Amino acid sequence: AQSVTQLDSHVSVSEGTPVLLRCNYSSSYSPSLFWYVQHPNKGLQLLLKYTSAATLVKGINGFEAEFKKSETSFHLTKPSAHMSDAAEYFCVVMSNSGTYKYIFGTGTRLKVLA
Amino acid sequence: SAVISQKPSRDICQRGTSLTIQCQVDSQVTMMFWYRQQPGQSLTLIATANQGSEATYESGFVIDKFPISRPNLTFSTLTVSNMSPEDSSIYLCSVLRADTNTEAFFGQGTRLTVV
Numbered sequence: 103a104q105s106v107t108q109l110d111s112h113v114s115v116s117e118g119t120p121v122l123l124r125c126n127y128s129s130s131y132s133p134s135l136f137w138y139v140q141h142p143n144k145g146l147q148l149l150l151k152y153t154s155a156a157t158l159v160k161g162i163n164g165f166e167a168e169f170k171k172s173e174t175s176f177h178l179t180k181p182s183a184h185m186s187d188a189a190e191y192f193c194v195v196m197s198n199s200g201t202y203k204y205i206f207g208t209g210t211r212l213k214v215l216a
Numbered sequence: 217s218a219v220i221s222q223k224p225s226r227d228i229c230q231r232g233t234s235l236t237i238q239c240q241v242d243s244q245v246t247m248m249f250w251y252r253q254q255p256g257q258s259l260t261l262i263a264t265a266n267q268g269s270e271a272t273y274e275s276g277f278v279i280d281k282f283p284i285s286r287p288n289l290t291f292s293t294l295t296v297s298n299m300s301p302e303d304s305s306i307y308l309c310s311v312l313r314a315d316t317n318t319e320a321f322f323g324q325g326t327r328l329t330v331v
Contacts, residue, residue: 134318146259146308146322153318192258201272202247202312204320206259 104129106176106193108207116215121180123210125193128174134196135176136204137167141189149191152176163187188214218243222309222323229299229330236295237326239309244289247312250282253325254305262307265292299330 109124127133137149150161157169167178176193193207219242229235239248248265263271263284271284286292296303309323 136319138322145324148319148321151319196318201264202318202320203249203261203264204259204310205261208258 104133104195104197104205106135106195106205106207108191108193108210110210111208112211112213114213114215115183117185118182121178121183121187121212123178123191123193123212125176125178125207126174127176127193127195129195129198131198132171133198135167135169136194136196137161137165137176137178138192138194139189140192140209146192149178183212183214185214185216188212218245218311218313218321220309220311220321220323222326224326225324226327227329229328231300231330233299234295234297235299235328236293237307237309239292239294239311239323241290241311243313245311245313248286248292249310249312249320250284250292250294251308251310251322252305253308259308262294265294296328299328301330304328304330 105128107126132154135152138146139149140146149165150159152159152169160166165180191210194204197203221240223238250262251259252262253259261274262277263273265271265284265286267286283295306325306327308325310320312320
């Protein structure tokens with residue numbers, strides 16, 4: 103069975119410092135992986151996706167993630183945090199059973215300090 | 217991207233009643249899903265809405281409690297039946313487009329409070 107584990111439930115960074123949100127996945131096959139962001143009282147927005155092309159994936163708002171098969175990781179990074187980045191972030195793996203179901207991680211709440 | 221209209225955006229309901237949530241997409245999509253997000257929690261898949269046939273439910277969710285319809289490729293409804301306070305959650309519609317088949321789009325969600 104496929105799954106994702108987000109290693110930190112809460113992360114706090116100062117504005118202007120790097121962001122690292124960690125995600126490990128479990129999958130028997132080459133997975134499709136995603137990061138979504140959810141701002142308070144807003145819908146989910148796709149940040150980036152990995153679908154077996156380039157291992158370094160660039161997304162919106164300066165975010166990027168690197169797929170590392172040897173470490174079964176897909177960590178989300180950003181060089182410099184902005185106040186507007188404060189939100190809940192979800193790492194997601196898509197089921198490879200042909201059902202296209204998404205399996206969500208438990209989420210990481212990012213707090214950005216002024 | 218697909219534009220999803222989900223209604224209502226929020227509601228406060230009495231226990232024992234039912235609420236039907238609508239999801240309308242601006243284009244034909246391959247897959248439609250319904251998720252639940254309990255307070256402070258992640259998203260859990262309730263079911264896959266199948267066009268013209270019964271939905272496919274995940275473990276822990278049953279048709280009598282969460283009946284789902286999908287009469288065509290752009291519309292689906294989720295009903296939360298015989299509600300209790302434990303049903304207070306955000307319910308989200310999600311769609312996958314036929315031309316991408318991997319990237320899912322989400323509605324804004326319906327925030328349900330049962331009193």
